[in-house]
Structures are given as structure tokens and as C-alpha cells.
Amino acid sequence: MDQAKTNETQDPAEVDRIIAGELERLLDSPMFTRSPVLSRLLQFLVEHRLRGGRSSPKAYAIATEALGRSEDFDPAVDSYPRVMVGRLxxxxxRYYADTPWVHRLRVPQGSYEVVVQYRAAPPSARSADDPAGDDDVKTAGAAGRTTGRGGVVRRAPDRGAHFGRWIVVLILLALALFTLWTLRGGDRLFVGDPVPVxxxxxxxxxxGNLPQSRALARALDGKLRDGLRRFDLVDLLSSKAPGSAVTGKSDYRLDTSLVRTVEGNTDVTLVLNRVADQRAIWSQQLRLTQDETPEFTAIEPLIAQLAGDYGVIVRDQVQRQPDNFSPGFPCLAQFNxxxxxxxTANVKQVDACLRATLKANPRDxxxxxxxSLVRYGDWQPQRMTPAGREAFAEARALAQRSYESSPNSSAGMFAMARANFYTGNCAAGNAMGDAAxxxxxYDADMAGFLGLFKLTCxxxxxxxxxxxxSLQLDSSYPGVPAVTLAFTLxxxxxQDEARRILDQMPSPSNMEPQYMMVRAIVQARQGQVAEARAQWQRLLAYTRQPADATxxxxxxxxxxxPVVIQRASAALRDSGVVAAKAAP
Structure with a gap:
């Protein structure tokens, strides 16, 4: 039986050693690493205990020393310490539910004191090879071979009747397969249903219970739901219509809290939990001023980072199943x-799984x-070849199908916007892009590429x-939009702001040819001509071009x-990265 033993029943030095060791393990765990606020709170409570505090710290001390509240914090009107200790x-x-333990840390209800809970041994995992189960199987097998109840010998089964039953089963199975073939179409018979998002x-x-706090909570909830529902790679549990085919069990849960400070600011904490193992996989905390509420525009980047094309949820899928290219959501995650x-090593696999998804759902x-975007990628390096022209034609046809299948979706509209821009139709591209x-x-990727297209036009x-x-919403994978903005600046x-943008770009974005080109231009314009020309040499090696290539x-x-090539070439010459054109 688990027991939370007090200091009087254990050696105090041993208890302190256990607490210090558990604190170190907890703070090193991924769960607490992703929760810096709760890590700081736990560390404060433990340090209070190890310094000799044999009673609970006060709510005021927790708020001002561990949670960053100002000295005029009033625990009588602000429940923030109690809320955060409850989350701790x-x-x-959740941590100890996944970790076998002999002793663990606990903060008892109604107290802020850290205590040690003991038990005799770690919980044992139930084995799949249960000896008792094997015995049961053996006993049942022996009974079948000898006698039934009362010692009467069982009759051997009629082999002819048994064979006849199998014939009937096979005939029924063949009829079922034929019916399924007819309903789904022969080429889709063995295509599994795509994995849903x-x-x-x-x-x-x-x-809190104050009317203003409740009003802010409703506004925050509305903002989150309004933003998250707009993305295609996540589905809100609450947005399902009654009676729809939904199990009701979510894959992820977003917990939020809102605490108003005495100064009038609002602290917002968001924690994303993976429901299957009850792990917190992401958390963020913001302090918003009175001017930023109740609109909550400051949380828009968090919405984009959660539900975006390569946001937290998509990355979690890829990290847990890096080789899963199943039709549906796993394939779309791999695409992003x-x-x-x-x-580019996985492009063929992505192409195949996207086509498999379309076999099952041709109007998605x-x-x-x-x-369509994959095929545009196939077209770019072979634009002047028959294969390139074929890829371009299919890419545009797929974009057209996307729009016709869902003319009121951002995916369909932006597919046609891209197709129009690639054919030089700026008017149609802008109209479709603005509508998307x-x-x-909240879509950082869409905003970035529409910005690029508009500049080109x-x-x-x-x-x-x-x-x-685009960069404001999500700067973690900026790519071409960031490079384009740096070039524009x-x-x-x-040059200084352009350089800051380039310096902040992470890998692999800072290894792309567009990045090398713009960085060379900016360096040369800042007077670092030698470094700029070295960057140009790296670009020549990347593109496998000779030293005298224009x-x-x-x-x-x-x-x-072509217009972008012309502008960038002029910038390379004007800045001194490459030699100016010889006079005619």
C-alpha cells in the first residue's frame, strides 16, 4: 500500500537526499523541460523544503519568488499560486504514472509542501506471456482430447461436415468481395481508408471567478477555436456535428489558463497534451497587456505554431512515426x-502515398x-524538357481539381492562386490568394508565398x-519568404535589418541557394566583399556551375x-559580388 510518510518516521537527511535526487530527475525529464513555469515552481518548493522550511511556503512567496508576480501581489484576490500548484x-x-517508482514527490491537496511518498516496490508490468493463461490453454486442450463431463468420451468431429462448412464460408466471402468490388471500384478494393487528421x-x-476573468476566458476560448478550426491538418472535437461518426476521443488536448495580475496584465498559459500517453508535449506562457485583450491577437503565432502545416501536432506525428507514409494524415505530415x-530523398514516397490517398478520396x-505542389517541384529543375512540361500540366490540373472539389476552402483557392501566378496571371492569382x-x-506558409507572389507582380x-x-506567425521554418524579405530590405x-533576418534563419533554410545569394548581396553592401565573394563561390559549387558562369x-x-532573375543578377553586379557586365 502506498504511504506518504512524514519526517518523524524517516531520517530527515535521507528524506532530503531523496527529494534532491527526485528533483534532478524531474527537471531533466522531457515533460518538465517542456514546462518551464512548473519546473521553476517545483524547484522553488523543493529548495524551500531543503533550506529547512518544515511548513508550507506562503502563497505570496510562491507568487513573487517563483511565479514572477510583483511585490503588490494580493493572494486574497488572486488564485494564481493555487492554480499553478494544482497543475504541478x-x-x-502524469510523470510518475509512466515511471516505475519506489519513492516519489507529492504536493498534498490543501498544502504547498513537498513530501515523499513511498511504496514497497515499483509497479510490475503485466506480462503478455501469462503463465496462468498458458496453463488454462493446456488444461482446455487436454480436456478436449480425453473425456467430457462424467467421463463420457467425446466423439471425433465429422471431417466431411467440417469441410462443407468451410466451402460455404469461402463462397460467402467471395460474394462479399465481389459486392465490395462493385461498390468501391476494382482499383480501390484493397486501398485502405486514409488515416484521419x-x-x-x-x-x-x-x-478566476471574477466576472472580468470569466469574460476574458470566453474571449480567449473563442479566439483559439476560431484560429484552430481554419487549419486542415487538425480537427476540433467540439466542431463535430451531433450524430456524426466521431468516437468522441481526442488525440490531443489543449489546456489553457488565464490569470489577471494586480497591474491589469493577463498571464495566459497554453499546454498541449498527447492524450494517448497523457504527456505534455508543448507549452507556452504569455503576459498580455490591457491593450492586447480581449482581442488576444498576441496568441495568433501560437495558433499557427500549433496547427500549421509543420506545426507542433504535425511534427509530433513525424517524430513518433518517422517512416509512416500511410494514406491520409501520415502522408500529409511527411509531405510537409x-x-x-x-x-528530396522521400519525394517519391510522398508522391505515391498522396496518390494512394486520392484513390480512396479523389476529391480531397x-x-x-x-x-500539385509536388509536381510543380518536379517541373522546376526540368522546365525546358518534355518531362517538365508534363509535370507542369499535371500540377495545374491537380490545382484545378482541388479548387473545383472545394471552391470555398483555403487549400483549393490557394492551389489555383499558385497555378495562376506560375502562368503569369497576376490578377487571377491575387484574387484567389487574397480569398485564401x-x-x-493564421497560415504562415500561405501568407509568405502570397507575399512572394505579390512582390513578383x-x-x-x-x-x-x-x-x-508570415515571419511573425512562425519563424521556425522561414525559407523563401524570409530570404525574399531580406532581399527587399x-x-x-x-542592410542591418536584412542581415538580422538572415542571421536568425535556422538550418536547413540557411543552406538553400536563395539564402546564399541574398547573403552575398547583403555582405557586399555592408563592405564585406571578400566574404560575399566566398559565399558566391559556395553557390557556384551548390549549383555545379563553372567559375565564369553569369x-x-x-x-x-x-x-x-525571369523578372526576379533579372533583379537579383543586377544586385549581384551592383554590390560587387560578381564583376559588372563588360561594356558593348
Missing amino acids: RSLLD PLLEVSAPAA RVRQMRN PVTLTAL IALNP GMGPEGELLLRR SERGD PERVLGRFIIT
């Missing part, structure tokens, strides 16, 4: 992994849009705003639009 209890329970439950925000990580706009952004203003101010919006003379030839290897 839950996190401790994850189901996300958004818990009601925990807040290839896009963001620039890993998200999959059609993804496959209106449907999902000569709409500089609008394009720059969208590029900045450099052309305008703002900028137009080099840039044509990875840039599609």
Missing part, C-alpha cells in the same frame, strides 16, 4: 516534412493541393506586409521568374 500536482502524477479537444480556459526540411482538396488568406489569416507594399506577417538600403545562368538553376 497533475504534472507530477488528429482530433483536438480545446478545454475551457481555467480562470519534405517541404520544410528540404529532404488538401491532398490534391499537396500533390481571408479564409485562414509588382505589388511591393502588400507583398512586404504579408512576408512580415537590402534593395531599399536597410549570374543569370546560375540563378536560373533555382529561380523560376
Whole structure:
């Protein structure tokens, strides 16, 4: 039986040693690493205990010393310490539920004191090879071979009747397969149903009992739901209509809390939990001013980072199942992994699983849009070849199918926007792109590429705003939008901001040819000509071009639009990265 023993029944020095050791293990665990606020709170409570505090610390001390509250914090009107200690209890329970333990840390209900709970041995895992189960099987087998009840010998089964029953079963199975073939179509008979996108439950925000706190909680809940429902790779549990075919069990749960400070600020904490193993896989905390509520625009980047094309939920799928290319959500997750990580090795697998998804669901706009983009990627390096022209034609046809299948979806609209831009139809591309952004203003990827397209079409101010919006929403995988913004700023003379954007770009974005080109231009304009020319040499090696290759030839290897090639080539010459054109 588990017991939480007190200091009087154990050696105090031994108890302190156990507490210190458990604290170290807890803080090193992924669960607590992802929860910096609760880690800091646990460390404070433990240090209070180890310093000789034999009674619970006060709520005021917890708030001001562990949770960052100001000195005028009033625990009589603000329940923040109690709320956070309650969350700490839950996190401790989740950690120890997955970890065999002989002793564990606990914060008893109604107290802020850390105590040690003991038990005799770690919980034993139930073996799949249960000896008792084997005995039962053996006993049943022996009885079948000897006698029945009362010692009467059982009759051997009639082999002819047994064979006849199997014939009937096979005939019925053949009829069922034929019926399924007719209903689904022969080419789809053995195509499994695509794996659906994850189901996300958004818990009601925990807040105080004051009317203003409850009003802010409702506004926060509405903001989160409004943003998350706009993304295609996550489905809200609450958005399902009554009676729809949903099990009701979510894959992820988003817990939120809201605490108002004495100064009038609002602290918002978001924790994403994976329901299958009750693990917190992501958490963020924001302090919002009065001007930022009740609109809660400051949490828009968190919405994008959670549910975006390569957001927390998609990355969790890829990290847990890196080799899963099953039709449906796993395939779409791999598609976005290839896009963001620039890993071309898996393009063929992604192409195949997207086509398998479309066999089962030929009108899915998200999959059609993804496959269209894959084919545009096939077209770019072989634009002047028959294979390139074939890829381009299929890419545009897939975009058209996506739009026709779902003309009111952001996926379908943006697929057609891209197709129109690639054919030089700026008017149609802008109209479709603007409509797609209106449907999902939280999509960083869509904002970035629409900004790039607008710049190409000569709409500089609008394009720059969208590029900045893209980086504001999610700068973790910035890619081409960030490089384009840096180039725009450099052309305008703002080399310092352009350099800051480039310096903040993570791998693999900072290994792309567009990055090398723009960095060389910015370095040269900052007076670092030698470094800029070394960067150009790396770009020549990357594109496998000779040392005397013209900028137009080099840039044509990875840039599609002639006007962009012309502008970038002029910048390379004007900045001194490459030699100016010889006079005619």
C-alpha cells in the first residue's frame, strides 16, 4: 500500500537526499523541460523544503519568488499560486504514472509542501506471456482430447461436415468481395481508408471567478477555436456535428489558463497534451497587456505554431512515426516534412502515398493541393524538357481539381492562386490568394508565398506586409519568404535589418541557394566583399556551375521568374559580388 510518510518516521537527511535526487530527475525529464513555469515552481518548493522550511511556503512567496508576480501581489484576490500548484500536482502524477517508482514527490491537496511518498516496490508490468493463461490453454486442450463431463468420451468431429462448412464460408466471402468490388471500384478494393487528421479537444480556459476573468476566458476560448478550426491538418472535437461518426476521443488536448495580475496584465498559459500517453508535449506562457485583450491577437503565432502545416501536432506525428507514409494524415505530415526540411530523398514516397490517398478520396482538396505542389517541384529543375512540361500540366490540373472539389476552402483557392501566378496571371492569382488568406489569416506558409507572389507582380507594399506577417506567425521554418524579405530590405538600403533576418534563419533554410545569394548581396553592401565573394563561390559549387558562369545562368538553376532573375543578377553586379557586365 502506498504511504506518504512524514519526517518523524524517516531520517530527515535521507528524506532530503531523496527529494534532491527526485528533483534532478524531474527537471531533466522531457515533460518538465517542456514546462518551464512548473519546473521553476517545483524547484522553488523543493529548495524551500531543503533550506529547512518544515511548513508550507506562503502563497505570496510562491507568487513573487517563483511565479514572477510583483511585490503588490494580493493572494486574497488572486488564485494564481493555487492554480499553478494544482497543475504541478497533475504534472507530477502524469510523470510518475509512466515511471516505475519506489519513492516519489507529492504536493498534498490543501498544502504547498513537498513530501515523499513511498511504496514497497515499483509497479510490475503485466506480462503478455501469462503463465496462468498458458496453463488454462493446456488444461482446455487436454480436456478436449480425453473425456467430457462424467467421463463420457467425446466423439471425433465429422471431417466431411467440417469441410462443407468451410466451402460455404469461402463462397460467402467471395460474394462479399465481389459486392465490395462493385461498390468501391476494382482499383480501390484493397486501398485502405486514409488515416484521419488528429482530433483536438480545446478545454475551457481555467480562470478566476471574477466576472472580468470569466469574460476574458470566453474571449480567449473563442479566439483559439476560431484560429484552430481554419487549419486542415487538425480537427476540433467540439466542431463535430451531433450524430456524426466521431468516437468522441481526442488525440490531443489543449489546456489553457488565464490569470489577471494586480497591474491589469493577463498571464495566459497554453499546454498541449498527447492524450494517448497523457504527456505534455508543448507549452507556452504569455503576459498580455490591457491593450492586447480581449482581442488576444498576441496568441495568433501560437495558433499557427500549433496547427500549421509543420506545426507542433504535425511534427509530433513525424517524430513518433518517422517512416509512416500511410494514406491520409501520415502522408500529409511527411509531405510537409519534405517541404520544410528540404529532404528530396522521400519525394517519391510522398508522391505515391498522396496518390494512394486520392484513390480512396479523389476529391480531397488538401491532398490534391499537396500533390500539385509536388509536381510543380518536379517541373522546376526540368522546365525546358518534355518531362517538365508534363509535370507542369499535371500540377495545374491537380490545382484545378482541388479548387473545383472545394471552391470555398483555403487549400483549393490557394492551389489555383499558385497555378495562376506560375502562368503569369497576376490578377487571377491575387484574387484567389487574397480569398485564401481571408479564409485562414493564421497560415504562415500561405501568407509568405502570397507575399512572394505579390512582390513578383509588382505589388511591393502588400507583398512586404504579408512576408512580415508570415515571419511573425512562425519563424521556425522561414525559407523563401524570409530570404525574399531580406532581399527587399537590402534593395531599399536597410542592410542591418536584412542581415538580422538572415542571421536568425535556422538550418536547413540557411543552406538553400536563395539564402546564399541574398547573403552575398547583403555582405557586399555592408563592405564585406571578400566574404560575399566566398559565399558566391559556395553557390557556384551548390549549383555545379563553372567559375565564369553569369549570374543569370546560375540563378536560373533555382529561380523560376525571369523578372526576379533579372533583379537579383543586377544586385549581384551592383554590390560587387560578381564583376559588372563588360561594356558593348
